[in-house]
Amino acid sequence: MTGQDLLLGERQDLIRRRLDLSGRVIAAELAQELGVSEDTIRRDLREMAASGLCRRVYGGALRVSPAAGPITERIAAGGERKAALAEAAAALIPPGSAVFLDAGSTNLAIARALSPASGLTVATNAPAIAAALLERGVATIQIGGLIDPRAGGAIGASAMRDAECFRPDVLVLGVCGIDREAGVTAESFEEAEYKRFLAAKSRALLVAVTNEKLSTAAPYSVVPLARVAHAVIEADAEEAEAAALAAAGIETVRAKQPSAHRDLPR
Amino acid sequence: MTGQDLLLGERQDLIRRRLDLSGRVIAAELAQELGVSEDTIRRDLREMAASGLCRRVYGGALRVSPAAGPITERIAAGGERKAALAEAAAALIPPGSAVFLDAGSTNLAIARALSPASGLTVATNAPAIAAALLERGVATIQIGGLIDPRAGGAIGASAMRDAECFRPDVLVLGVCGIDREAGVTAESFEEAEYKRFLAAKSRALLVAVTNEKLSTAAPYSVVPLARVAHAVIEADAEEAEAAALAAAGIETVRAKQPSAHRDLPR
């Protein structure tokens, strides 16, 4: 039906997009839809699986990251380190300001570190963050829209419309990677677009970055480094990385060593 | 019945998520819910146990580390009673429908009882519910706006604007009280207005009501009883109350006894 010819690469791109979108593809369906034989699809899938772009299963393929939003997992991982990072980041936010907390597990930690006494108004597109803020008694504005399970928040057109009338003093950007050349980067096109949109409306940008995200670039650029005002990095981040950030004009702060006492209030 | 076909790997992912969430799964339940034979589930469980992903027991399987688990959180959040109520309510929602889950602790329990296999699209104005849905892998639309801390969700003008274009098949209304005369009632004016707005756009209304809300009226009326299609009440709700609901033309369903829920051996 839809059977126009696709260049070889296009087909795989399309499969990949389809995978990102729904988390699963079925070989037979793809074959019919793209007007090629099932064998060809299987070859594509095999190849993609070999390069780690998908997980092959009987009948089709799944997204690499376990079906559920990876968000859930990321929350569990690296609790203490992120808590330390979050505390340092929270301290950088001036009391009384209007803040946008982007989706992301690190930002969730920041939400948990915010104090209701600081008189903040916080907007977020991530339900987990909104729930945490609410629990802590922080004034919360929720950004609506269809939720992207990978990002763990709303990032579509309607989310932008919702966020339009909010001009935060501080935007706490969730980052997938930060790199001298590429700047702040994101995993998906839509996500990057959304972040860019937010950044354009914000007075100052703050990022909290775990070690593994330093000097790594995800596929899509959001903003150049120069646009970032503050960065929080881990206590044991490499000095060279810190210097690179500072050289770009970013005020860089190290978190405290997490090994210490302190548990976050439950 | 409930679900569409799942790719082989997806089923195991789903079981794993279910395990993480509640700490235990029951073979027979999974089989019915996922629309496969019990043998298949047992094979999955056996396989997962072999790779150390779960612990096999008679009747089902348990999480490997019985120590930590949101099971405690679940009990704290609503107790067994609400879980039973929620299960009955979830069973009333036709697979594939578009649902609006209003804010409220009972509705949060319902969110936790929804199966991702049922192909639902769920909108909600409560961040806690959105987060729970996301965790369970259900397609989620978040309604934005300023969050009212008492209601636990967005209920202002912008929330209405956000919800405007969504016309749910089923609206699961959070109720503060339900009474023959006053109908469904809410605690605050704004909340009532928001619920009324939602009700006007929905095909069918469903409410899940704990005992203490039966025959009590909060200050503000939302909709008359006649507008409610289904009501779920607790197993031990008074018969007179049930009769009153039924007399108003509401299809009334009793939840199962929470204690009657079979326990797995340790």
Next chain:
DNA sequence: CGCATTGTCGCCCGATCATGCATGATCTGG
């Protein structure tokens, strides 16, 4: 211009896999 090479793709076939059912063993609660 002709010819060889390369790569994509469709088709076919034996192998493999997932699943449901039947059977007999095993477990559990009373």
Next chain:
DNA sequence: CCAGATCATGCATGATCGGGCGACAATGCG
């Protein structure tokens, strides 16, 4: 110790898989 539920195993069946083969087009080379 019994009745009923649950389990492991083997088998049948249908779908899917992977590799091999040949067709066909694009490209490179003489």
